Amino acid sequence: MKEEKRIYIHPGPVRAWHWLNAAGIIALVITGFQIRYAELLNLMQLKDAITLHNYAGFGVISAYFIWLFYYMSTGKITIYFPDLATFTDKAVRQAKFYGYGIFRGEPNPHVMTPENKFNVLQQKAYLGIMFVLLPAQMISGVFLWKVKGYSDYIYLLGGIRIIDTIHVLFFFFFAAFLVVHCYLATLGHTPLAHFKAMFTGYEEHH
């Protein structure tokens, strides 16, 4: 039997942020569908869906600042920035693993450590999500929350239709991402290994 090694990868604040964020995003996706397709879905009253969507939105915004404060104050924010010198080579190797090697049982070319927990594809994806998509979604969401109050900014950005389009497109992206993210989390040494690690903080290395 292979030797099993437990490494503390996900500190408490990161786990708290992750699950708060996860609950918020799931609530936002469900209520988002209800709000956009009120004539097709009947999960809850439209006004309740809007209220819940607003609360969940502010929950995700709060969680974002927990994440930002933790990573900035500890200096660990650098784990989100890929090394450009080795990026292409590592990205090709990682893509080959996900598209071919994983089916043959080959080892993951990226070994997770507390200082380098993301592979380059994760780094690139999360960099875009945490620094562009999520802030854009949060800002557009706040504008849509108080259209009248933020009307000057909305006019400045081209109108409510533009803000809504950004919010809706990113909404669909996050909904699709949620599906893919949950699936990718099953690619550990067992299907539930990464889920378990996000509760305990410890990843098991084989």
Next chain:
Amino acid sequence: MKKIFPLPSSIGLVVMLACLVSGPFARAAIENSECFGCHNDESLFRSGTDCVNHSRMNEQLYVDEEKFSHSVHHNNGIGCVDCHSDITTLNYKKNVPHKSQLEAVNCAMCHEEESTAFKDSVHMKIRGKGITMTCSACHGYHYVKHQESLSAKERANNSCAKCHNTSRSHDWLPKKNEHFAFVECVVCHVPEAPRHIHLTFFDMMSSKLYSGQEILKILGITEDDFMPMLDMNKDATINVDEFENLELMLRQKNVHAIFHAEMVAEMHAIVHQVNRGAALRDCKTCHSADSPYFKAVTLVLTRDDGQADHYQVDRAVLESFSLRHFYALGGTRMKLLDKIGFLLLAGGCAVVLGHLSVRIVTIPLRRKNEDESKESSLLKEVSR
């Protein structure tokens, strides 16, 4: 354009002759100018009285002739004594040349439909509680104007908001300030009232709405040329392309106007039939893709007298980038975004299902590789 008294001139002449023959000559002879002889004096007041039965505060009897001349009644040839019909003669020998206590004006004499609708409204029913609400409470007395050109907010301020604190009574309504800004009260409170989306021109530079005359002047055309100029395919409806052409024309004239959209009720008698408990509370009525509330869309050229010319607009304009400053959640959503969203979701699910399928199919291969790996490591250990 709808007029309150669309009588052909010949019928009007017959009515006038009938009055001359059968009615008191003196009444027909009282001209507005005679009334204004006294009532254009700003210092003209009815004095308060100490009599308990007739106690009242001092009441100003001044009427601004200039403002009255722009009223809908004056514009339709209605004189002072047509409403104050209990004044039949003027006796200038008296201090007050007519009765000092006039009867209340009965608007229903002319506005029969409005009166019928009002009688079946909560505003009539409150008379049972001792509160008398008259037409003038909302419409005022001498300066009544058409309301077609008014914005949703102006309509509210001119009527409902005079008595009702709308902000306090709509706590259940999500985004109530947005609703107040874009939806006229009666759209929800009289769901049977015909309504449409009003599109008016808003100047980004000066933050004010353009009047119809201003827009026509900018375009250098007359009212009669407006639709022929815009409606290129002659279907009497302004479609998305024609709408964008209008915006381009204004830009070429260096006018940065955006289209301001509101949902307002049409000027129909039924808007007076407001009743408790009858208000629309189901959000889905508006906020769904098939909502009937967005079927009628009109571009509006307002007139100085409060009337407005309406030009039919294709509903598709509401669901396009041509109208960037209006969006009703769900109700005017862009179908293109739904298609893109579907592709994103379907793509995500397809990747997951495809990868998962290959993972399942290749389980034997991985087991085999794992076994071989175990065997080779065992052989290595044995050879040592």
